[in-house]
Amino acid sequence: MSGLEDLPEDIRAMAARMAMPDFAEWQKQVRSTGACANPTRMRGHRTVIDAVTGEVLDHYSTDDEPMGYRLVRCGNRRAAVCPSCSQLHRDDTYQVASAGLAGGKGIPETVAEHPAIFATLTAPSFGAVHARHKNEGRDGKPLRCRVRRNAETCPHGVVMSCRERHGESDPRAGGALCPEYYDYAGAVLFNACAGELWKRLTIYLRREVAATVGLSRSALNKVAKVSFFKVAEYQARGVIHFHSVIRVDGPDGPETSPPVWATIDLLEECLRRAVAAASIDVPEPANPNEAVRAMRFGTQVDTQAIADVGGGITSRNVARYIAKYVTKGGEITGLPPRRIKCLDALHHLRLPAHTERMVRACFVLDAMPAYGEVPFRRWAHMLGYRGHAATKSRSYSVTYGELRNERKAHQEAERRQVEGLPARDGREILVDAKWRFSGSGLARGEEKIVDGIRASQQLVRRIGVD
Structure with a gap:
């Protein structure tokens, strides 16, 4: 840690987190959540039992984790809150919309x-508001806001016209020309x-x-x-x-x-x-x-x-x-x-x-x-x-629930294969599970690490390599 005293506090916090003995497992779980910006920490266990024979097919407990908990996606759809979970929701929405227009996911192509x-x-x-026009004029600049040759004047003396060009960062765009009249x-x-x-x-x-x-x-x-x-x-x-x-x-x-x-x-x-x-x-x-x-x-x-x-x-x-x-x-x-x-x-x-x-x-x-x-x-x-x-509408196309269940089943099958567990082969099962909330969010120093993991995953997504 020599020389870290001169670094910004956030960098020192990040270095301290990376030096912890559970960092490798924490990083692995962060990757499994898609680098969720506000993951939930859960504690508990899950046991999967064959309903006929009573054989234990799978058992998992957070007590066996180095951190003592499991990170779970926050699931927020808003990109401003969680870029990772919102991207997943965006992908699902695309599939729902596309299936209803071109077929797929159980919907015929016809x-x-x-x-x-x-x-x-x-x-x-x-009421009249300032407008930010996406179209550009002949000079390559945004169109003028609200040009009116014979613009009326509101009771407060404000002319309902604006000849300015509002750019992307102009805070007036969307605001009322006369707040008292709006x-x-x-x-x-x-x-x-x-x-x-x-x-x-x-x-x-x-x-x-x-x-x-x-x-x-x-x-x-x-x-x-x-x-x-x-x-x-x-x-x-x-x-x-x-x-x-x-x-x-x-x-x-x-x-x-x-x-x-x-x-x-x-x-x-x-x-x-x-x-x-x-x-x-x-x-x-x-x-x-x-x-x-x-x-x-x-x-x-x-x-x-x-x-x-x-x-x-x-x-x-x-x-x-x-x-x-x-x-x-x-x-x-x-x-x-x-x-x-x-x-x-x-x-x-x-x-x-x-x-x-x-x-x-x-x-x-x-x-x-x-x-x-x-x-x-x-x-x-x-x-x-x-x-x-x-x-x-219920009949428009595939549902979000069906997409999530399909993804969950695929991930579960992959996990069982990686861990060497036997396939369930359609067997009737019983699940004994108990979970409790143990907090949410990221500690100081973890945000930048998660941002870096998310950026690398997005890069992989864009170039299409594994």
């Missing part, structure tokens, strides 16, 4: 012939209603399809099935919008062919009518006891046909797009990945002004009796949104 569209549903406007309560209410609004949309879409082809809803179920896979994304202004795959199958799902009347044009037409019809009445924040407001999707509905040949967006690109956003949360708005339990926490979080106002709106709405059933405070760190990052 599903690629079924009419399907990729739709983006946005939120309505709650409807923060309405934006939070939309986020809170977004999940239920999506549910109603799926109901109305099926009704529109049935009405368009001259069938009752019960009769439609006998000839066709409409399935979905939806992912939620935060816009820079802090409101949710949805990206969704919508597909028409035969009555038994992707294994059966859709009727001849099921076309891309029909799907797009019915979707636009369903979006216009879907709404939820909620108490008006300014006068909750006497007035209601209809929460709806925005009028901008983008749809693209999904087709690997003949134009449209490819199934591979759609699957990548959905998988990309399933690992994201509200990071684009500056939100923390954990709950905001009280307003006093805002003094330490230092959120962007626009995001902070939305968080405060959550606490204000939570205190109003008219919204007593909606826990706005609990979901302040999500700006009121309390839905899932991704949802799908």
Whole structure:
């Protein structure tokens, strides 16, 4: 350890960890978790017994480990929290989305012939905001924010126009041009209603399809099935919008062919009518006891046909797009990945002004009796949104659970082979297991080691070598 006194404290802590006698086993377990950034430490045992003969097929106990515990993945889907576990979730999402568009994982490849569209549903406007345009102008610079020749002036004297070009690091992007004129309560209410609004949309879409082809809803179920896979994304202004795959199958799902009347044009037409019809009445924040407001999707509905040949967006690109956003949360708005339990926490979080106002709106709405059933405070760190990052119809494709079980079985078979244990050969087994939580996270000095292991595993993944 000579000379380490002059090194930074983190480096000294890392060197001390590497010098510990259990480092080799710890490193091995870190690799088995995929270099999880926040692993859980578990203590306990597992014994696998042949249910017929009583033979012990396998026994494992953390008492036999040099560290006395076992590291387990945290399983967090957010890339900002755990790059490793989020990548695994992203890969699973890609498989789920891709199987429903091109086949695989038990879904026939003929599903690629079924009419399907990729739709983006946005939120309505709650006031003018600064925009960061991804497209570039002729000069190679981002387009100007909000150019309006005859821009209106809000009651507070702010002109609703901005000729600046906001880059990737500009904190004003997504913020209101006039915070006093922006409807923060309405934006939070939309986020809170977004999940239920999506549910109603799926109901109305099926009704529109049935009405368009001259069938009752019960009769439609006998000839066709409409399935979905939806992912939620935060816009820079802090409101949710949805990206969704919508597909028409035969009555038994992707294994059966859709009727001849099921076309891309029909799907797009019915979707636009369903979006216009879907709404939820909620108490008006300014006068909750006497007035209601209809929460709806925005009028901008983008749809693209999904087709690997003949134009449209490819199934591979759609699957990548959905998988990309399933690992994201509200990071684009500056939100923390954990709950905001009280307003006093805002003094330490230092959120962007626009995001902070939305968080405060959550606490204000939570205190109003008219919204007593909606826990706005609990979901302040999500700006009121309390839905899932991704949802799908049961018949869309393979489930996440099936993918995890398949991976678990494969890893278990590999482990038994490496340890020289006999294959189970489909035998009926009994499992006696008892586990207890013993902490989570990494000690000081371990973070940089885990980051290095993760980087090497990602490099191996990219170049495709073992």
